[in-house]
Amino acid sequence: MSKAVSSPEPEPALPPAAAAEWLLPFLDFLAKERRYSAYTVRNYRQAVEDFAAWLKQSGRAPDAFAMLGARDVRDFVIEAQRRFGRRTLHNHVSGLRTFYRYWMREGRLKKNPFTGVPLPKLEKPLPKFLTESQMLKLLAGPDTLRAQEQIGEFTALRDRLVLEVIYGGGLRVSEAVGLNYGAVDFGTGSARVLGKGRKERICPLGDTAMALIRKFRDTHARRPGPTDPVLVSERHGRMSPVEVQKLVKKYLALADLPMDITPHKLRHSYATHLLNAGADLRSVQELLGHASLTTTQIYTHTSVARLKEIHAKAHPRA
Template structure:
């Protein structure tokens, strides 16, 4: 084994190299995928990301000439080389996510006795930049939420689309839903009298979400006047064909209203969730309550919004106080 750095050579056609050999998939990937999907109940999106991480690592092992030696023969230096080479292909956050997925992969096989250790434990990673989540101000949210009615008034869209789009925006912001939670929402999960929805979030964890007085009113109107079906298993957010709206369709829909409100076009549906959390904390909501409303497993995930609130307070102080 050459003790020098292992060099990853980018395949001429990465997509052609992406598929795992059938024997590798059957022996190493498929049992882990079943565990993620059925025992951990991870979303299809997360399972897909874990697979991409494993496929990339497998390609590197093959092209670096170390696959045949087996996982237990991997050395720390080799894994450092992998991380260094991966930085050419991925951003730092993606790299962190990939290594996290690979740690989970080896943890799974270590428990089942197929490997002797988790080689990614202790592997150094580049530091992540501390980025505060982007969010809209309350005034910007008002402009965004007014978009569907403006287009309806100008006859740029029909009534169905206007009310459906208003409902999408109200639920993303008024209930702090992830876009996948929104598009997966059925009528049977909503109690309009109580004003709450039963949301199935990451890891198939359920939580109760208040959806807000305004969102309830918009939902009632859309249901009564435009919904093609309202059975318990019928989707709330639908296309004009009556089919469940996809996350991608929601993302594209949002772009229209961002442009209309003259807001940054790189804002995503998730940024409305950021706005929801930030506005709650700015108004004095308890951090643990916001954690529960967002469905975060760890309080640390929610605490990033306190930094946003503090930054906003400092900005207001700097503008308003004579001694600032």
């Protein structure tokens, strides 16, 4: 029987020497100085490697970063539109712009050809969220399963705590699972949260979430020390984002709610409910930890859409 011949491994877009010279110092800068997440560093790496592959395919040296002008970059963007969606393309160009800025700062490059490059406009879909009544159904899930004796007291209380901390504080999943007891101020009912770019902010968690944190700490937490996690797994280790995602899916199914709702969309729900109740945009921006007010403004469209719906139903001239 003849032995199958394995296909040769594809050559990397950047040869090892070029990667060590251009790519690795940049990634090190992102991770250690800018403190970007591993996810962002990975995406920026992919952006540089894809650009290097395009340089190679177009007959240039894969590390010919210093020899490009605005026209070359426009050619790259036109070709990349055939392979990427608009948001992915924007993210790649953002990564490459940062790459060039870094090497300009280091004195190796003199210009950034990605500055001002025209890109296709991004579609701005409204964020998906749960209504207040839907949110109540979701939050009731752990108690429902406990009453049916499908889960124990620990799981019911822990699951309620997860949902209430994310919704009550508008936290990202990474912020929720990273929350330690030492960051919770039981006097003010708030928590110090480490957000994107390792920026710290104070988040009110709400009376319900705070009561659950106290109860869980006093009845089930094995190690409620300052550096111990608030949200723990069945084995009392720190919960992972994947565990939180699975938990949310379980209770969405139980409440017969849309299964495309993610933990991050509970944060969308939090922001939308605040604005619907009359909170001002600047306050919501601070609560969410958004660097730009523009990022927060997308929630106003959702609130306006709801107001128009109410107007259409209630006004005689609508």
